[in-house]
Amino acid sequence: MLMCVAAGLWWSGSITPHIRWGIEDFFLQADVDGNGVLSTSALIELENQTIAPFTITDISMSIPGLRLLPSKDTEDDPAEITVEGNGSRTVVRRIVIADCAAVPREPRPIRFTYRTWLGSGSSEAILDPWQLTGSEGQVPVAWQRGLASLVCNKAVSGEL
Numbered sequence: 001m002l003m004c005v006a007a008g009l010w011w012s013g014s015i016t017p018h019i020r021w022g023i024e025d026f027f028l029q030a031d032v033d034g035n036g037v038l039s040t041s042a043l044i045e046l047e048n049q050t051i052a053p054f055t056i057t058d059i060s061m062s063i064p065g066l067r068l069l070p071s072k073d074t075e076d077d078p079a080e081i082t083v084e085g086n087g088s089r090t091v092v093r094r095i096v097i098a099d100c101a102a103v104p105r106e107p108r109p110i111r112f113t114y115r116t117w118l119g120s121g122s123s124e125a126i127l128d129p130w131q132l133t134g135s136e137g138q139v140p141v142a143w144q145r146g147l148a149s150l151v152c153n154k155a156v157s158g159e160l
Contacts, residue, residue, distance in 0.1 A: 019046060019054075019083075019112065023127060028147065030154035039069075039096045040151045051085040057120070058113040059093060063144050065102030068110075069094040100152035107142040 023042045031039050048054060057080050061068050071093070073079040083089050097103070109124035130146030131138045141149070153159075 019048065019114075019123070019125070023143065023147065025130065025147065025150065028150050028154075030151045030159065032155060037096060038098075038100075038151065038155050039094050040147070041092050042095050042147070043090055044093055045088065045090050046081065046083050047088040048083040048085055052116060053082055053084045053087075055115045056081040056083070056112055057115055059091075059110060060113075061108065061110045063108045064104060065097065065099040065148060066144060067096040067098055069096060095147070097148050097151055100148050103145050103148040105142055105145050108144055 023044055027043060028040050031041070033039070044059065046056065059068065071077045071079045071091075077092060081089055081091055107126045107129070109126045111122055111124050113122040114120060127143035129140040130143050132141050132146055132149060133139075
């Protein structure tokens with residue numbers, strides 16, 4: 001009986017949320033501020049694949065060459081994001097590209113810290129590879145390397 005209850009809570013997302021997420025690369029822009037800092041706004045899509053709501057309390061990453069800026073905790077940029085059961089939300093986060101060449105080629109995770117009605121926890125997730133077009137055709141690259149390449153190339157080419 002206890003096993004059935006635990007399985008039901010797991011499936012519902014009450015213990016650990018089932019999150020599908022991604023960064024929309026179509027809208028990536030290269031922004032350079034007055035101090036010469038290169039950054040982009042990443043649209044992060046969060047989808048709740050269970051019936052229980054969850055709240056994302058933090059999104060972070062530890063990737064050389066990239067820095068995810070914290071939210072401003074405003075209506076447009078909330079610090080905590082609640083996603084209803086079987087719902088989705090899109091949030092915008094700023095990513096600073098501190099060193100284009102230092103961004104690793106192997107996939108690196110983003111950490112999500114969450115809260116459900118039964119408790120809190122954290123989970124790491126890695127995006128699927130991106131496809132970059134080169135002289136050899138479509139080449140799969142780690143998501144963070146694809147993001148940095150697109151933004152750095154836009155900055156160098158003047159596509160600001």
